[in-house]
Amino acid sequence: MAVYTDITEDDLRDFLTQYDVGELTSYKGIAEGVENSNFLLHTTREPLILTLYEKRVERADLPFFLGLMQHLADRGLSCPLPLPRRDGALLGELSGRPAALISFLEGMWLRKPEAKHCREVGRALAQMHLAGEGFQLTRPNALSLEGWKTLWEKSADRADEVEAGLEEEIGSELAYLDSCWPRDLPFGVIHADLFQDNVFFLGDQLSGLIDFYFACNDMLAYDVAICLNAWCFEKDGSYNLTKGMALLEGYDAVRPLAEPERDALPVLCRGSALRFFLTRLYDWLTTPEGALVVKKDPLEYLRKLRFHRSIASSVEYGLPAEAV
Numbered sequence: 001m002a003v004y005t006d007i008t009e010d011d012l013r014d015f016l017t018q019y020d021v022g023e024l025t026s027y028k029g030i031a032e033g034v035e036n037s038n039f040l041l042h043t044t045r046e047p048l049i050l051t052l053y054e055k056r057v058e059r060a061d062l063p064f065f066l067g068l069m070q071h072l073a074d075r076g077l078s079c080p081l082p083l084p085r086r087d088g089a090l091l092g093e094l095s096g097r098p099a100a101l102i103s104f105l106e107g108m109w110l111r112k113p114e115a116k117h118c119r120e121v122g123r124a125l126a127q128m129h130l131a132g133e134g135f136q137l138t139r140p141n142a143l144s145l146e147g148w149k150t151l152w153e154k155s156a157d158r159a160d161e162v163e164a165g166l167e168e169e170i171g172s173e174l175a176y177l178d179s180c181w182p183r184d185l186p187f188g189v190i191h192a193d194l195f196q197d198n199v200f201f202l203g204d205q206l207s208g209l210i211d212f213y214f215a216c217n218d219m220l221a222y223d224v225a226i227c228l229n230a231w232c233f234e235k236d237g238s239y240n241l242t243k244g245m246a247l248l249e250g251y252d253a254v255r256p257l258a259e260p261e262r263d264a265l266p267v268l269c270r271g272s273a274l275r276f277f278l279t280r281l282y283d284w285l286t287t288p289e290g291a292l293v294v295k296k297d298p299l300e301y302l303r304k305l306r307f308h309r310s311i312a313s314s315v316e317y318g319l320p321a322e323a324v
């Protein structure tokens, strides 16, 4: 459960006096997510999400995240909106953490997505990439090559506790990616964490995207690689080509990938797998026993990384052969 910071009813009521949202009728911590503390609030008007920003979110980045949600929603993307306080600010403070009230998005995330859902995710990702054009604020990706190296330095000497040989394997992988990481592919605002729990559906219809707290400026095709990793593998570790084809088709229908982006997919998938392996490994090694959060398995992403190393061409992800 991701409630790192608890709140008292008195503090919450006090916090809410700064907003025009009606009277609080109930609230509870949300037992999902691993990054921030989230609460579902009911008021005499509408349900709301209260988010308290935790360790991996820099306060200075919050205007980027909250402004981006407004920018995307203004351009027709379905995503939650931060609510302004009476003084116009989007951000307040509660229990010593930066805190925001966010509109409630209807829908559920899918535990067992099928290819048709992957197609919708591909479409929505491309729509987000187009809608992000013109957003004035920028934020470099703190979890790209340099960030991976920093994370790795903090975990390397304990990595073999998780699996023997990891210290050497990941060290070599980082050196490889450092030598060939693409730098000149189309750039824009990316979501950077569009996993299943961040995409809501109503029935088979995608109802919106949430959790923009890793969003940043990076290569658009890197976001596609993140989604291939998050959506197109089965629990047994195998890559599901039908899902991959559907996701890539959905994306291409809205924003066709350019040839250099297609060619770069295998290396982008390796980088993306390494990114989630590294944050999970760090959390695995540092989260205290008994903390109210479900730790995610780093080895799931190690297996994905190894799969991508075996890929010779982007066709193997499900791109049509003639387009590669």
Ligand SMILES: Nc1ncnc2c1ncn2[C@@H]1O[C@H](COP(=O)(O)OP(=O)(O)OP(=O)(O)O)[C@@H](O)[C@H]1O
Binding pocket: 002, 030, 032, 033, 034, 035, 036, 037, 038, 049, 080, 102, 103, 104, 105, 106, 109, 193, 197, 198, 210, 211, 213
């Ligand atoms: N705007 C929203 N509308 C409805 N439910 C929401 C909203 N924002 C968050 N939630 C609920 O809270 C849960 C956790 O939210 P979120 O994914 O933003 O947290 P997180 O800690 O940043 O998670 P993650 O591990 O994905 O980074 C979601 O799975 C969803 O159930």
Ligand SMILES: N[C@@H](CCO)C(=O)O
Binding pocket: 034, 035, 193, 195, 276, 279, 280, 296
């Ligand atoms: N989506 C991430 C957690 C949030 O950053 C993961 O599954 O590792």
